[in-house]
Amino acid sequence: xxxxxxxxxxxxxxxxxxxxxxxxxxxxxxxxxxxxxxxxxxxxxxxxxxxxxxxxxxxxxxxxxxxxxxxxxxxxxxxxxxxxxxxxxxxxxxxxxxxxxxxxxxxxxxxxxxxxxxxxxxxxxxxxxxxxxxxxxxxxxxxxxxxxxxxxxxxxxxxxxxxxxxxxxxxxxxxxxxxxxxxxxxxxxxxxxxxxxxxxxxxxxxxxxxxxxxxxxxxxxxxxxxxxxxxxxxxxxxxxxxxxxxxxxxxxxxxxxxxxxxxxxxxxxxxxxxxxxxxxxxxxxxxxxxxxx
Amino acid sequence: xxxxxxxxxxxxxxxxxxxxxxxxxxxxxxxxxxxxxxxxxxxxxxxxxxxxxxxxxxxxxxxxxxxxxxxxxxxxxxxxxxxxxxxxxxxxxxxxxxxxxxxxxxxxxxxxxxxxxxxxxxxxxxxxxxxxxxxxxxxxxxxxxxxxxxxxxxxxxxxxxxxxxxxxxxxxxxxxxxxxxxxxxxxxxxxxxxxxxxxxxxxxxxxxxxxxxxxxxxxxxxxxxxxxxxxxxxxxxxxxxxxxxxxxxxxxxxxxxxxxxxxxxxxxxxxxxxxxxxxxxxxxxxxxxxxxx
Numbered sequence: 001x002x003x004x005x006x007x008x009x010x011x012x013x014x015x016x017x018x019x020x021x022x023x024x025x026x027x028x029x030x031x032x033x034x035x036x037x038x039x040x041x042x043x044x045x046x047x048x049x050x051x052x053x054x055x056x057x058x059x060x061x062x063x064x065x066x067x068x069x070x071x072x073x074x075x076x077x078x079x080x081x082x083x084x085x086x087x088x089x090x091x092x093x094x095x096x097x098x099x100x101x102x103x104x105x106x107x108x109x110x111x112x113x114x115x116x117x118x119x120x121x122x123x124x125x126x127x128x129x130x131x132x133x134x135x136x137x138x139x140x141x142x143x144x145x146x147x148x149x150x151x152x153x154x155x156x157x158x159x160x161x162x163x164x165x166x167x168x169x170x171x172x173x174x175x176x177x178x179x180x181x182x183x184x185x186x187x188x189x190x191x192x193x194x195x196x197x198x199x200x201x202x203x204x205x206x207x208x209x210x211x212x213x214x215x216x217x218x219x220x221x222x223x224x225x226x227x228x229x230x231x232x233x234x235x236x237x238x239x240x241x242x243x244x245x246x247x248x249x250x251x252x253x254x255x256x257x258x259x260x261x262x263x264x265x266x267x268x269x270x271x272x273x274x275x276x277x278x279x280x281x282x283x284x285x286x287x288x289x290x291x292x293x
Numbered sequence: 294x295x296x297x298x299x300x301x302x303x304x305x306x307x308x309x310x311x312x313x314x315x316x317x318x319x320x321x322x323x324x325x326x327x328x329x330x331x332x333x334x335x336x337x338x339x340x341x342x343x344x345x346x347x348x349x350x351x352x353x354x355x356x357x358x359x360x361x362x363x364x365x366x367x368x369x370x371x372x373x374x375x376x377x378x379x380x381x382x383x384x385x386x387x388x389x390x391x392x393x394x395x396x397x398x399x400x401x402x403x404x405x406x407x408x409x410x411x412x413x414x415x416x417x418x419x420x421x422x423x424x425x426x427x428x429x430x431x432x433x434x435x436x437x438x439x440x441x442x443x444x445x446x447x448x449x450x451x452x453x454x455x456x457x458x459x460x461x462x463x464x465x466x467x468x469x470x471x472x473x474x475x476x477x478x479x480x481x482x483x484x485x486x487x488x489x490x491x492x493x494x495x496x497x498x499x500x501x502x503x504x505x506x507x508x509x510x511x512x513x514x515x516x517x518x519x520x521x522x523x524x525x526x527x528x529x530x531x532x533x534x535x536x537x538x539x540x541x542x543x544x545x546x547x548x549x550x551x552x553x554x555x556x557x558x559x560x561x562x563x564x565x566x567x568x569x570x571x572x573x574x575x576x577x578x579x580x581x582x583x584x585x586x
Contacts (some may be wrong), residue, residue, distance in 0.1 A: 020522075028546065052568075052569075169402040170463055172563055173522045175522040176525045178522060235468060250468050252316070253317075272462050275345075276345075
């Protein structure tokens with residue numbers, strides 16, 4: 001039973017679709033009302049939103065690991081903010097958290113279409129994903145397990161995931177992706193209303209996912225500066241398979257670097273925010289996750 | 294006769310194609326060598342480039358008006374930088390400037406393809422444009438005359454223009470647009486080599502341009518906050534005609550706002566950097582500019 005759900009936007013202040021959807025719902029709260037649970041929505045990083053920047057001191061969406069949340073000595077803007085948000089929405093790991101489910105709204109400069117990024121393996125999280133996939137055939141699911149501990153916003157609650165839509169530049173509102181994200185949220189609310197009411201949904205018994213395998217960085221020189229770009233034949237080809245030997249990067253002196261690993265699917269290709277994190281794309285395997293019916 | 298040309302990149306620190314092209318040419322200066330003139334290339338706003346931001350205090354590409362350049366009291370980072378750059382490349386309005394022609398490299402989040410933005414009306418500037426249009430049929434030319442005085446980087450030199458390519462997000466390198474910008478620069482160098490040598494080029498006697506008419510802001514509330522997005526039917530339709538009565542914006546409560554002016558062409562639709570400047574797109578008339586042959 002989901003009693004309280006949180007929709008969070010502006011975790012990254014330059015990802016405007018979440019910022020403006022939350023703003024819309026604060027002005028029109030009736031749109032989120034359902035019969036058997038409560039939904040709150042909030043802006044996460046108000047200072048970054050105001051400055052139209054990803055963050056002030058560091059990435060808020062990597063700030064929710066238990067050690068940082070418990071470390072009173074951390075004084076950065078986002079470390080302090082993470083503790084406040086954890087108190088308000090969590091606390092993380094609690095048996096009696098303030099919200100049961102978090103859906104965190106993001107955009108990406110990669111051509112990811114309408115995507116879910118999930119680390120949580122709870123039954124209700126995956127039943128929700130199965131319902132969304134059933135009703136939105138264009139939806140892709142990426143399971144991220146690249147960190148020792150899930151430190152995303154949605155990890156504060158027992159259940160949840162992030163929505164990622166793209167391609168959209170930082171600092172830009174694209175109406176098409178705004179409308180798609182909005183529709184996906186209403187569908188998610190519909191799911192919880194049905195689920196809470198014990199309504200039979202005929203969910204599929206499995207969901208196709210892209211399972212995180214590895215990160216692929218840009219070629220770099222000894223100073224850490226990139227020496228190549230994502231190859232034109234790879235750009236915008238998110239969720240496509242990279243075959244061994246196919247073009248991956250193009251160096252600034254016009255040489256093609258090919259991919260030499262086993263065939264994998266590429267995601268988050270050429271995302272602006274990941275240059276500094278040190279990766280050009282994520283590589284994943286396609287597999288099925290079975291749903292608890 | 295063009296004796297010295299400057300290629301400037303990183304005027305906006307988050308427009309990476311110019312930043313990395315200049316870096317490439319600094320490492321491979323032979324690529325720019327031509328027989329009868331000199332080409333220098335430089336990064337304009339090193340601090341903004343390092344921080345991957347458009348600017349530090351304010352837009353460098355609006356900082357080259359004569360009054361600001363002569364005002365010793367201005368203390369912002371970009372005001373001081375503009376004076377240094379003006380001394381190095383200009384000075385503006387001089388009979389004996391350090392460079393004759395500036396081509397300033399930009400990117401845009403709007404779907405502008407390969408574009409020239411020009412305010413300069415000198416014969417040599419327009420002969421260069423005519424040559425480029427003749428050899429690059431996809432090239433569009435936008436004449437900007439929206440300010441009292443041209444305060445762009447290229448206004449420091451007697452001749453010049455900016456190249457704008459898009460759509461590319463801020464902070465992202467797109468290889469296809471990198472290669473197109475690079476090829477356009479080599480063609481420009483070819484033109485000056487031929488022009489200086491008195492080579493007969495069979496230039497067209499006119500060039501089709503989009504002539505600046507007005508700026509169109511987003512709908513905003515009394516606090517200046519936007520209340521609508523660029524309409525999905527308008528997004529990415531740069532250089533297309535907007536007919537009277539056609540969809541222009543979509544409000545956050547799903548109402549379509551139509552365009553009620555005379556038919557005009559829309560450019561720089563939904564450019565990230567222009568939200569704060571207060572415009573959603575530029576509107577222009579199509580006309581011909583005659584070339585001095």
